[in-house]
Amino acid sequence: MVEKENSNNHSRTVHCEDAVEWLHHSPVLEGCSLVASMPDISEFHGYTLAAWKEWFFQTASLILSRTPDNGVTVFYQSDIKIEGTWVDKGYICQKAAEALGHELLWHKIICRFKPGLVSFGRPGYTHVLCFSKGLRIHDLSHSSADVIPEIGDKTWERGMGLEACVLIAKFISTQTQTKTLVHPFCGQGAMLAVANSFGLSGIGIERSSKRAELARTLNVDEDWKKFLK
Numbered sequence: 202m203v204e205k206e207n208s209n210n211h212s213r214t215v216h217c218e219d220a221v222e223w224l225h226h227s228p229v230l231e232g233c234s235l236v237a238s239m240p241d242i243s244e245f246h247g248y249t250l251a252a253w254k255e256w257f258f259q260t261a262s263l264i265l266s267r268t269p270d271n272g273v274t275v276f277y278q279s280d281i282k283i284e285g286t287w288v289d290k291g292y293i294c295q296k297a298a299e300a301l302g303h304e305l306l307w308h309k310i311i312c313r314f315k316p317g318l319v320s321f322g323r324p325g326y327t328h329v330l331c332f333s334k335g336l337r338i339h340d341l342s343h344s345s346a347d348v349i350p351e352i353g354d355k356t357w358e359r360g361m362g363l364e365a366c367v368l369i370a371k372f373i374s375t376q377t378q379t380k381t382l383v384h385p386f387c388g389q390g391a392m393l394a395v396a397n398s399f400g401l402s403g404i405g406i407e408r409s410s411k412r413a414e415l416a417r418t419l420n421v422d423e424d425w426k427k428f429l430k
Contacts, residue, residue, distance in 0.1 A: 220385035270335030390416025
């Protein structure tokens with residue numbers, strides 16, 4: 202674990218360990234909102250589709266259970282096509298949320314490719330779903346589009362796009378009272394870096410030591426361009 206104090210005085214801590222184990226040992230994360238982009242079956246060698254679906258549901262439930270009532274849980278997930286079937290990750294997240302009494306505040310679609318193009322293996326869009334147990338949004342003056350035309354630049358193939366990170370960080374910083382963004386499976390830390398730029402502290406959990414080190418130091422203003430692919 203290393204804590205970095207950023208130039209805007211908002212801290213960032215990255216734990217190099219398994220995110221599920223970290224969450225199992227964590228209490229409800231008061232003062233925090235959680236953001237997750239959970240790995241799909243391609244990262245689970247030897248798992249059947251049914252076994253991975255169960256892991257995904259249980260992990261989504263675990264993340265939701267660690268979110269305080271006044272915070273939000275945001276899932277950033279792309280569906281997959283496997284064994285001749287379509288796996289809707291957004292649906293699995295909604296099942297987990299419903300079982301725990303978390304309501305869906307909004308559901309946005311971010312285009313991964315230009316609309317009209319044919320994609321294989323994954324659809325041309327990503328789900329972004331925001332849940333909360335206690336928070337309700339009544340002021341519609343801060344509403345944003347339901348369909349985002351571009352995902353934005355990414356620091357690596359499996360990373361979250363910049364446009365998505367900005368959307369999420371802006372919502373949490375302006376529409377919730379939480380001041381820290383917790384990001385299990387944080388990868389190279391794009392979400393954490395953007396959270397800091399919006400005045401939020403960040404906590405990331407990443408099993409890969411190489412990615413965890415990048416997540417501790419990535420800075421949106423200074424370093425983003427050199428990591429682009």
